[in-house]
Amino acid sequence: MRGIVLLGAQAALAAALVLGTAGCGDDGTGLPFDAGGGTGLCSLDFSAPVDANFGDARIDALLEATAKFNVNATTLETDVRTACNAINTDLGAEVSDDTATACDNAKAAIQAVLDANASATVTVAYTPAVCTVSATATANCVAMCDADFDVMMTPITCEGGMLSGGCTGMCRGSCTVEGSATCEGSCSGSCTGMCSGTVDATCEGTCTGACDGTCGTMGGDGQCAGTCDGTCRGECSGSITGSCSAECMGSCSGSCRADLMGMCEGQCSGECNVEFTEPQCEGGQTNVMADASCAASCEAEASVDATCTEPEVVVTFTGTVSPGGDLDALADTLGANLPALIAATQKATIMVEAAVELRGQLEGAVDAFTDASLQAQACLVEAVSVFTEVTASVQVSVEVSAEVTATAGG
Numbered sequence: 001m002r003g004i005v006l007l008g009a010q011a012a013l014a015a016a017l018v019l020g021t022a023g024c025g026d027d028g029t030g031l032p033f034d035a036g037g038g039t040g041l042c043s044l045d046f047s048a049p050v051d052a053n054f055g056d057a058r059i060d061a062l063l064e065a066t067a068k069f070n071v072n073a074t075t076l077e078t079d080v081r082t083a084c085n086a087i088n089t090d091l092g093a094e095v096s097d098d099t100a101t102a103c104d105n106a107k108a109a110i111q112a113v114l115d116a117n118a119s120a121t122v123t124v125a126y127t128p129a130v131c132t133v134s135a136t137a138t139a140n141c142v143a144m145c146d147a148d149f150d151v152m153m154t155p156i157t158c159e160g161g162m163l164s165g166g167c168t169g170m171c172r173g174s175c176t177v178e179g180s181a182t183c184e185g186s187c188s189g190s191c192t193g194m195c196s197g198t199v200d201a202t203c204e205g206t207c208t209g210a211c212d213g214t215c216g217t218m219g220g221d222g223q224c225a226g227t228c229d230g231t232c233r234g235e236c237s238g239s240i241t242g243s244c245s246a247e248c249m250g251s252c253s254g255s256c257r258a259d260l261m262g263m264c265e266g267q268c269s270g271e272c273n274v275e276f277t278e279p280q281c282e283g284g285q286t287n288v289m290a291d292a293s294c295a296a297s298c299e300a301e302a303s304v305d306a307t308c309t310e311p312e313v314v315v316t317f318t319g320t321v322s323p324g325g326d327l328d329a330l331a332d333t334l335g336a337n338l339p340a341l342i343a344a345t346q347k348a349t350i351m352v353e354a355a356v357e358l359r360g361q362l363e364g365a366v367d368a369f370t371d372a373s374l375q376a377q378a379c380l381v382e383a384v385s386v387f388t389e390v391t392a393s394v395q396v397s398v399e400v401s402a403e404v405t406a407t408a409g410g
Helices: 002-023 057-091 099-116 135-145 292-304 327-368 374-408
Strands: 120-126 131-134 157-159 162-166 171-195 199-215 224-226 228-244 247-262 267-272 277-282 285-287 313-319
Touching (some): 057 135, 057 292, 057 327, 057 374, 099 327, 099 374, 120 327, 120 374, 131 135, 131 285, 131 292, 131 327, 135 292, 157 277, 171 199, 199 313, 199 327, 224 228, 228 247, 228 313, 285 292, 285 327, 292 327, 313 327
Antiparallel strands (some): 120 313, 131 277, 157 285, 162 267, 162 277, 171 228, 171 267, 199 224
16 A cells, blocks of 8 residues: 555656646745756755755655664664674674675574584573663654644653653652662673672682683583682672673672662653653653654654663573584674674664654655645655665664574573
């Protein structure tokens, strides 16, 4: 059905070009002259940020959002491809300039190491990636596009997630503190203290798992079951200094997130008994009641500006490790490159959700804005074509990054 709408828009534009050429002007009113060499041609290049100025804020917002979405989708795809190729390099697989091929090669390389160590069990544990979208930025964007919008009358809501931000009152939910701080929660960074999950760290106590160093006591499965003079990959019955996959109880150098009902010195996620400062939508996308074109454009722009924490990944293995099976290389490359893929999956998912409404508004815009200039109409048709490709690119980023993570066992 969308294909029919697009074809209809293109046909309407072609007819308008034939009928309206004689009335073209060059003063930006009526039917504008295209400095690139013709009437009714789009002068915008959506491969870079654009500043549209067609005299209708709704059209300008749609075109600018398309360009921004396209640029950020390209960056996201590059990040995914880079991470997959890094895995390929570390495991001796072929790199590729094509994202899907690069990640397919990474999946095959990971699986080959797992197959070569069929008697060993590999576990990938990580703290989740948390993505936030600025509600303030969404409101400011809509206010510039829709003169009738009043954020006090129709506040921004968070669809599929929860609001977060600075809370000068009582926070009920979770509190995230950045930097070095005492922590009793998940730590994205280095934990010094006790860890309730698997570790990749120096362990002052008993290390159960792989020991990159000298192990005081070996278990029957060939893994360490005692003190480890080196790096412990597994469980530590004692205190650690390094990566922790679950709750850190001690000092966290990075980002500590813990459940809380009280004063929060950082970012409060959940409920605040006073208004949030710099409100964010965490784990979902912003939603605003305003002009449909403005809302879709601004929600999409906000989604591509989402910031995501990078997970702390810990890879452990137990059981019989085959000589030359490259499990150490696998653990190292997953620890280094899987965080980027996990974060990319989360951000791309938010972008895909925001893209649905924007695409619908773009497809209907040519018919809706019948009084727009020929050049504006041409740019809207071009935007639909570009957006069809870019949404496919983002979907590929979601799928291949998730598939590599799943193959690794995450």
